Amino acid sequence: MKQRLFPILILGVVILACIAFYFGGGYTEYNLAYIFSFVFLLFYALFSASTILEKIVQIIIYALVMVVQILFNTLVLRSLFENNGIIGCLCRLLGILFIFIPIIIKQIFFYRRNGFPFCVLGEYPALTYSELMSNKNEIASKIEKLKSTGQVLSKAHLQEILHDLPRHSSFSYINNGSLTAEYFQKAAESFNDGFIYLVITQTKSASSEVIGLFTNRLFNHVSLSFDRDLQTIISYNGGEKIKPPGLNPELLEHLTEKTGASIMLYQLPATRQQKKTMLNKVQEINNEGSAYNLIGLVFKFSRKPNIMFCSQFTYTMLEIAGLNYFEQKAARVRPTDFIELDYYRKLQFVDRIVLDNGDNAYEEENS
Numbered sequence: 001m002k003q004r005l006f007p008i009l010i011l012g013v014v015i016l017a018c019i020a021f022y023f024g025g026g027y028t029e030y031n032l033a034y035i036f037s038f039v040f041l042l043f044y045a046l047f048s049a050s051t052i053l054e055k056i057v058q059i060i061i062y063a064l065v066m067v068v069q070i071l072f073n074t075l076v077l078r079s080l081f082e083n084n085g086i087i088g089c090l091c092r093l094l095g096i097l098f099i100f101i102p103i104i105i106k107q108i109f110f111y112r113r114n115g116f117p118f119c120v121l122g123e124y125p126a127l128t129y130s131e132l133m134s135n136k137n138e139i140a141s142k143i144e145k146l147k148s149t150g151q152v153l154s155k156a157h158l159q160e161i162l163h164d165l166p167r168h169s170s171f172s173y174i175n176n177g178s179l180t181a182e183y184f185q186k187a188a189e190s191f192n193d194g195f196i197y198l199v200i201t202q203t204k205s206a207s208s209e210v211i212g213l214f215t216n217r218l219f220n221h222v223s224l225s226f227d228r229d230l231q232t233i234i235s236y237n238g239g240e241k242i243k244p245p246g247l248n249p250e251l252l253e254h255l256t257e258k259t260g261a262s263i264m265l266y267q268l269p270a271t272r273q274q275k276k277t278m279l280n281k282v283q284e285i286n287n288e289g290s291a292y293n294l295i296g297l298v299f300k301f302s303r304k305p306n307i308m309f310c311s312q313f314t315y316t317m318l319e320i321a322g323l324n325y326f327e328q329k330a331a332r333v334r335p336t337d338f339i340e341l342d343y344y345r346k347l348q349f350v351d352r353i354v355l356d357n358g359d360n361a362y363e364e365e366n367s
Contacts, residue, residue: 030077030095031070038066041102058106065102072098076158087162160206164238168245170296171303173289175239175246183232183249184283190227191275195267196323197225198314198347199233199250200335204258207238211297215334219264222314222335223250226275228267228350234282236292236313246290247282247306247313256354263353266339268346274321281320293331300331311335 045058077091168174201221202208208220223235233250240254255263270278290306297309308316308330315333318324326341339347 030073030099033099034066034069034073037099037102038062041106044106061105062102065105069098069101086166090162090165156206158206161210164207164241165294167238167241168294169291170294170307172291173246173304173306174291175244175248176289177286178239178243178246178248179234179282179286183234184279187226187232187279187282188276190232191272193228194269194271195228195348196270196275196278196318196321197228197230197350198266198268198338199223199225199230199235199255200264200266200338201255202260202262203255204261215336217334217336219336220334221255222311222338223255224278224314224317226279230265235310236290236308237310238292245292245294247285252353261354263351264339265350265353266347267350268318268323268325268348270321270323274323277321278317281317296331300329302331311337314338 041062042059045055045062048055050058073095077095199222200219201223202219203221211220212218221235221237223233225234226232230252233252233255234247235250236246237248237250238245239248252263255261285306288306290308291304293302293307293309293312296302296307296312302308302312311333312330314335315324315328315330315338319330325344325346326337328337328341
């Protein structure tokens with residue numbers, strides 16, 4: 001009973017401390033928490049059953065993490081702490097989460113079954129330091145991934161994402177009528193071409209790059225087009241800061257405006273009636289309203305039917321028309337699933353489209 005009670009008490013203290021930091025802490029208090037975390041793990045490493053080399057490596061890693069924490073807190077979060085809106089709340093939450101980064105690193109890479117006298121998280125299989133050192137190639141790849149992660153989580157990217165968050169709503173419709181009568185006319189004119197088109201994009205936007213850290217995929221956006229010339233592209237997106245996040249039309253030049261962006265275009269056989277069914281549903285959403293399902297990216301649910309993210313919307317449209325060629329809950333579908341889960345080869349590759357930055361022209365590679 002005592003063995004079970006101790007972790008519960010520790011967890012309770014941690015939760016209370018996090019609440020206190022959230023409501024009463026500033027950037028100085030967060031820096032002190034990062035320093036305290038380092039000091040705690042410093043002594044933890046010194047008194048653990050590890051070799052001298054392992055202890056030195058652990059201490060160096062914890063020190064580097066602390067430096068990164070303090071720099072990020074001072075250079076990025078400090079200027080946003082005074083914001084009383086959602087940005088300020090997110091910054092405080094992010095600051096709290098950063099406190100646990102060195103502890104997570106310790107549990108993943110330096111956990112020892114017979115090391116320190118107690119382990120709050122219990123005993124479970126983990127990658128030890130010795131196993132880690134035995135595979136230099138894996139270490140090198142991890143280092144490269146950390147470097148790319150640092151580039152993605154740059155100050156500019158994070159500030160862009162944080163400033164865009166207040167535009168979103170995951171609980172009510174904020175987008176209405178973004179598609180015009182002209183759009184629906186163009187889409188209807190393509191009913192007889194026999195295909196619906198999937199536009200899978202590597203946009204290189206800040207949000208897409210961050211999503212890529214979790215999906216481990218380069219292509220993190222998917223759209224639908226009713227015509228081959230891509231004049232009727234639609235999806236759920238942020239609205240390019242012009243329209244509210246939700247169901248919006250998309251332009252090819254916007255999808256590939258970032259350096260290194262590219263598009264993979266596929267076609268899926270569809271009858272006139274199936275395309276009409278999809279367009280009717282699109283018109284219904286356009287009239288009722290929509291919003292981008294930002295929370296659903298993490299928690300995989302929708303508060304209302306028309307609150308979706310891009311792959312959730314695309315799968316829903318295919319499912320409504322009876323064109324879904326794999327079974328999955330719409331809220332769990334990723335953009336690359338449309339390719340990776342195409343076991344029966346229903347999709348037909350059409351083009352790879354990239355922006356030639358030399359003359360601002362599009363380059364197409366036909367199949």
